[in-house]
Amino acid sequence: MKRLLLILLPVMLVFPVIPQDTGLPSVTVTDLNGVPVDFSQLHNDGNPVILSFWATWCTPCLREMNAIAEVYEQWQEETGVLFIAVSIDDSRTRSRVLPLINSNYWDYDFFLDPNHDLKRAMNVNLIPHTFLLNGDMEVVWQHTSYSEGMEVKMYEMIRKLSAGESLDED
Amino acid sequence: MQKVTVITVLILCWAFNPMHAQQPGRLGGNMEMNFQSYSPDSAIGADTVRERVAIQSFANLIYNRGNLEVGARYEIYGPPLTGIDVDYEGHGIAHRYLTYRHDLIELTAGHFYEQFGSGLTLRSYREWALGYDNAIDGLRVRIKPGRGITLTGVAGRHRNYWRSSPGIIRGVDGQVHVNRLLPFLEESKTIIMVGGSFVSRFQEDRSLIYKIPENVGIYSARADVIRGGLRFSGEYASKINDPSAVNGFIYKPGEAFLAELMYTRRGMGITLTGKRMDNMSFKSDYNATGIPLEINYLPPLSPQHSWELANVYPYATQPNGEMGLLGSIYYMFPRNSTLGGKYGTRLTVDYSRIHDIHREAPTDTTTVGQPGTLGYTSDFFKTGDKLFFRELSIGLEKRINPKWKVDLKYMNTLYDPLIKGDAGHDLVRANIAIAAIYFTFMPGHSLKAELQSLTTDQGELHEKDYSAGDWAMVLLEYNHGGYFLNVRDLYNHRNPSAGIDALHYLSFAAGVTRGAHRLALSWGRQREGISCVGGVCRPEPAASGFGITLTSNF
Numbered sequence: 033m034k035r036l037l038l039i040l041l042p043v044m045l046v047f048p049v050i051p052q053d054t055g056l057p058s059v060t061v062t063d064l065n066g067v068p069v070d071f072s073q074l075h076n077d078g079n080p081v082i083l084s085f086w087a088t089w090c091t092p093c094l095r096e097m098n099a100i101a102e103v104y105e106q107w108q109e110e111t112g113v114l115f116i117a118v119s120i121d122d123s124r125t126r127s128r129v130l131p132l133i134n135s136n137y138w139d140y141d142f143f144l145d146p147n148h149d150l151k152r153a154m155n156v157n158l159i160p161h162t163f164l165l166n167g168d169m170e171v172v173w174q175h176t177s178y179s180e181g182m183e184v185k186m187y188e189m190i191r192k193l194s195a196g197e198s199l200d201e202d
Numbered sequence: 203m204q205k206v207t208v209i210t211v212l213i214l215c216w217a218f219n220p221m222h223a224q225q226p227g228r229l230g231g232n233m234e235m236n237f238q239s240y241s242p243d244s245a246i247g248a249d250t251v252r253e254r255v256a257i258q259s260f261a262n263l264i265y266n267r268g269n270l271e272v273g274a275r276y277e278i279y280g281p282p283l284t285g286i287d288v289d290y291e292g293h294g295i296a297h298r299y300l301t302y303r304h305d306l307i308e309l310t311a312g313h314f315y316e317q318f319g320s321g322l323t324l325r326s327y328r329e330w331a332l333g334y335d336n337a338i339d340g341l342r343v344r345i346k347p348g349r350g351i352t353l354t355g356v357a358g359r360h361r362n363y364w365r366s367s368p369g370i371i372r373g374v375d376g377q378v379h380v381n382r383l384l385p386f387l388e389e390s391k392t393i394i395m396v397g398g399s400f401v402s403r404f405q406e407d408r409s410l411i412y413k414i415p416e417n418v419g420i421y422s423a424r425a426d427v428i429r430g431g432l433r434f435s436g437e438y439a440s441k442i443n444d445p446s447a448v449n450g451f452i453y454k455p456g457e458a459f460l461a462e463l464m465y466t467r468r469g470m471g472i473t474l475t476g477k478r479m480d481n482m483s484f485k486s487d488y489n490a491t492g493i494p495l496e497i498n499y500l501p502p503l504s505p506q507h508s509w510e511l512a513n514v515y516p517y518a519t520q521p522n523g524e525m526g527l528l529g530s531i532y533y534m535f536p537r538n539s540t541l542g543g544k545y546g547t548r549l550t551v552d553y554s555r556i557h558d559i560h561r562e563a564p565t566d567t568t569t570v571g572q573p574g575t576l577g578y579t580s581d582f583f584k585t586g587d588k589l590f591f592r593e594l595s596i597g598l599e600k601r602i603n604p605k606w607k608v609d610l611k612y613m614n615t616l617y618d619p620l621i622k623g624d625a626g627h628d629l630v631r632a633n634i635a636i637a638a639i640y641f642t643f644m645p646g647h648s649l650k651a652e653l654q655s656l657t658t659d660q661g662e663l664h665e666k667d668y669s670a671g672d673w674a675m676v677l678l679e680y681n682h683g684g685y686f687l688n689v690r691d692l693y694n695h696r697n698p699s700a701g702i703d704a705l706h707y708l709s710f711a712a713g714v715t716r717g718a719h720r721l722a723l724s725w726g727r728q729r730e731g732i733s734c735v736g737g738v739c740r741p742e743p744a745a746s747g748f749g750i751t752l753t754s755n756f
Contacts, residue, residue: 057266058269065393065428066393066395066426067379068379088506089505089506089507089508091508091609091638095640098601122321122327122499123317123320123499123501124501124502124506126320127462127464127473127475128473128530128532130433130464131466131470131472131473131530132471132532134466134467134469134471134532135469135470135471135533135534135550136534137469137534137546147315147316147317147325147327148315148327152262152315153271155230155231155232155264155755155756157232157234157718157753157755158720158753161718161755173717174717174718175715175717175718176719176720176753176755179681179686180640180642180681181642181645181647
């Protein structure tokens with residue numbers, strides 16, 4: 033252990049720090065075609081982002097995604113919001129992700145986090161866990177669990193973000 | 203403690219690094235606390251718990267500054283909830299690490315979680331609800347030497363409750379996205395990814411009976427090919443002889459094969475998955491049995507269900523040998539069609555069938571599975587006589603109008619109780635029907651009703667099995683503005699075990715969610731059963747009492 037300290041100590045004192053591009057952790061996830069993506073590099077051209085953690089076996093997650101799918105086109109037109117859905121399905125259920133997306137006609141941006149690296153980095157306990165990010169990709173609101181109608185409240189906040197107003201937390 | 207000091211010194215040095223004094227960094231974390239009181243309830247088989255109450259909790263802290271991340275998790279079990287391994291009792295820093303990231307390299311010292319490919323050679327992960335944590339404590343290096351190439355190297359020991367595993371794990375993995383590596387394939391319609399890994403365990407041979415190989419290696423090769431809506435994914439893994447407590451100290455090499463074929467387009471998807479596992483348990487202690495210290499991950503082939511009565515007979519991988527198939531169909535009956543109605547109707551059908559593998563005595567003088575011998579020989583393409591599991595499940599999801607939505611599910615399951623460790627019992631045939639109805643009666647006010655039924659063909663049982671027989675369940679839940687209230691009656695209306703009468707498991711729960719903070723209270727009876735998340739299942743004893751769960755993210 034002392035040897036490790038001796039090696040790492042000078043390193044720690046000298047290592048420069050590269051400024052973070054966004055408020056998101058630099059964790060590698062993959063898109064649905066297996067292309068690795070550094071999550072900290074994602075952006076939505078200054079518009080708000082909904083970031084949601086889900087899994088194929090999580091029924092409230094599917095209800096939330098279906099509810100938003102009904103209004104997503106309208107939300108996008110009005111606010112430019114982007115829905116990023118991160119599946120935490122592991123190798124047992126991974127093959128269910130894409131057919132489930134297609135059979136629901138979902139048009140979100142999807143990423144896979146099979147060993148929960150991003151889930152841990154974002155400190156997510158339970159799913160569904162939904163974050164609202166501002167145009168600088170900083171977390172401005174988050175929520176765990178879903179019940180019918182919750183998306184209405186979320187949209188109020190997205191509209192405020194889009195209009196540059198401040199959010200009043202409950 | 204020494205390690206903690208070292209990490210603290212390093213963080214301080216880095217924090218005072220003059221090159222980034224202007225950056226404040228980012229601190230975040232999460233926590234969960236579970237409390238349960240236990241009242242003896244002989245009717246449901248809930249024993250007296252000496253401590254009367256159990257409480258377990260963790261708090262995670264992650265500090266990010268530029269390209270450095272440090273994290274630690276404190277855990278306390280006083281004692282753990284029933285069903286979670288009692289070896290967790292105690293408290294302390296269970297997890298701490300330091301990660302440095304740069305374009306080319308990522309370095310982690312301390313605890314980390316990792317997965318190679320589909321996990322057949324290595325997977326370390328954590329499921330708090332199951333008390334599962336096989337984090338590796340050591341060093342991990344990830345290098346991206348070129349576009350499309352990722353190389354990972356790991357070395358360390360598993361977390362083993364509050365100790366470390368006796369075996370040391372060393373592994374390397376390479377993943378290549380061929381289209382990104384080779385510029386002339388960048389625009390190709392066919393996407394190809396290949397990968398391979400090698401993992402080895404070193405553990406001193408302390409056996410007085412057998413000669414245990416001290417270095418045991420496992421390797422795998424994998425490929426993913428995508429063209430339009432058609433996808434193939436496959437991995438083959440092989441392990442050298444690894445006599446262990448799980449396989450009964452046989453010397454046969456192990457092998458595993460996992461292949462997936464999928465066709466999907468807007469509105470539908472079909473998948474076919476095949477799997478064969480032969481003597482593939484690989485632990486960081488050859489003497490260990492049960493859940494802990496798994497180096498690799500053998501995904502179960504059956505779909506994962508989330509409904510209560512769909513999880514009475516859950517499948518769990520049989521690491522010593524199994525082979526099976528899973529076929530799934532996903533289809534959306536389009537909107538404005540006869541079956542689709544105004545909103546479309548979604549159909550999911552799954553059929554899975556899992557057999558034992560074929561086994562033959564290796565020589566005339568030994569028997570199948572005889573310790574200290576090769577154990578058996580097995581024909582790769584031949585299934586064994588024993589059927590472990592067969593399940594057909596059909597699900598329908600339908601929105602009727604903006605206020606009403608219905609989920610329906612029917613399952614027919616054939617289950618060998620051997621899967622949950624009860625050898626020598628008859629196969630259980632179960633029919634399961636589930637209806638969930640969602641009703642939003644005012645904006646922001648919603649009701650959920652679940653009706654579930656499970657019937658079996660089980661005849662009289664001589665031993666007490668509290669999950670046997672026929673079940674019915676009714677659940678009502680009200681949600682409004684982040685508050686929920688539910689009441690559930692789980693009714694075991696026929697139990698063929700001698701000495702168990704029809705029983706109601708009544709429970710109430712209420713809770714509130716504010717942002718990422720959630721508090722849930724429960725009171726009532728929980729049935730004895732098996733709780734599964736991912737590939738891991740653990741028996742959950744019956745309990746009766748009051749529970750509190752608090753989760754938070756900050």
